[in-house]
């Protein structure tokens with residue numbers, strides 16, 4: 001499992017720096033950005049490990065990721081110490097997750113990162129705190145008792161990418177719903193800026209959509225698949241969802257298989 005999506009934000013001068021913000025800066029001036037941040041970016045979990053900027057080489061998409069310096073060590077309770085869960089572990093976890101817990105997780109990822117800012121440095125929790133952390137953190141414990149982290153990816157990074165395993169996507173965007181004649185719904189996501197770049201479409205079968213009607217009722221829904229129309233009529237929102245993503249004739253498609261795996265907040 002590639003770990004290029006591990007750090008979606010980092011610490012810089014004791015403040016949260018989102019990867020998508022760093023990415024934007026990087027592609028304005030790569031050398032200046034590299035020099036500015038060299039040795040200055042820290043793991044958001046433990047603030048001990050230094051991170052460096054890397055360019056994705058597996059695509060021509062011009063995107064970056066953060067990786068720990070070689071031979072660096074996270075503190076024992078740092079969630080970034082964990083390996084990524086496997087495709088199968090993710091499937092089992094999200095199939096079984098209680099709707100309440102899923103909702104908490106999706107809501108938390110949509111909140112500002114207040115919790116991170118308030119975390120005392122070198123935190124060394126007692127046993128009670130560890131239990132609490134397990135609930136709040138983006139991690140699972142597999143059948144062998146090994147903790148693994150749940151992959152996340154910001155929708156505000158420059159490009160979408162394919163993923164054959166379940167990823168938690170989140171961020172600000174614009175939404176529109178297209179409905180086909182077989183009662184499938186397609187939640188279309190566009191970037192919430194002047195480009196209104198088409199990010200992806202999430203297929204929602206009617207049996208799932210029925211549970212989401214109230215939450216999604218502020219979004220326009222039409223039987224019109226014209227992308228420009230969708231773009232024009234889309235409304236701003238924050239969204240978090242869990243899906244795989246496949247690329248088909250230049251478009252990215254996901255699927256919401258259960259209502260617990262989607263959370264939308266009107267902006």
Ligand SMILES: [Zn+2]
Pocket residue numbers: 043044045046047048049074075078079080081
């Ligand atoms: Zn760490």
